[in-house]
Amino acid sequence: xxxxxxxxxxxxxxxxxxxxxxxxxxxxxxxxxxxxxxxxxxxxxxxxxxxxxxxxxxxxxxxxxxxxxxxxxxxxxxxxxxxxxxxxxxxxxxxxxxxxxxxxxxxxxxx
Numbered sequence: 429x430x431x432x433x434x435x436x437x438x439x440x441x442x443x444x445x446x447x448x449x450x451x452x453x454x455x456x457x458x459x460x461x462x463x464x465x466x467x468x469x470x471x472x473x474x475x476x477x478x479x480x481x482x483x484x485x486x487x488x489x490x491x492x493x494x495x496x497x498x499x500x501x502x503x504x505x506x507x508x509x510x511x512x513x514x515x516x517x518x519x520x521x522x523x524x525x526x527x528x529x530x531x532x533x534x535x536x537x538x539x
Contacts, residue, residue: 435495442488445481452478487516 456474463471494509521527 435492435499438488438492438495442485442492445485445488449478449481449485452481487513490516 452474456471456476456478459467459471459474490509490512494506494513497503497505497509518527
């Protein structure tokens with residue numbers, strides 16, 4: 429499978445994920461307005477799953493761009509896509525507190 433085919437397949441998957449995200453969010457929000465009691469956690473789970481998928485989509489788009497640019501042999505844009513993925517990974521790790529814990533273990537912590 430070539431990089432172009434991989435990127436094309438990834439774009440098809442992204443469209444499907446986007447449709448699933450929209451459906452999960454719509455269903456979860458509708459359920460949260462209409463139901464209560466034991467079904468309320470299910471509605472919240474649907475909304476949170478939809479939001480999680482919504483966060484993954486941009487990163488997968490960058491991977492598709494990386495595959496396209498690598499196949500086109502435009503290494504500058506491929507490097508830019510890699511830089512964006514590194515920034516996304518760092519930001520995610522930082523927000524989860526993983527960077528602070530790593531720095532504390534290395535002796536660079538604030539306290």
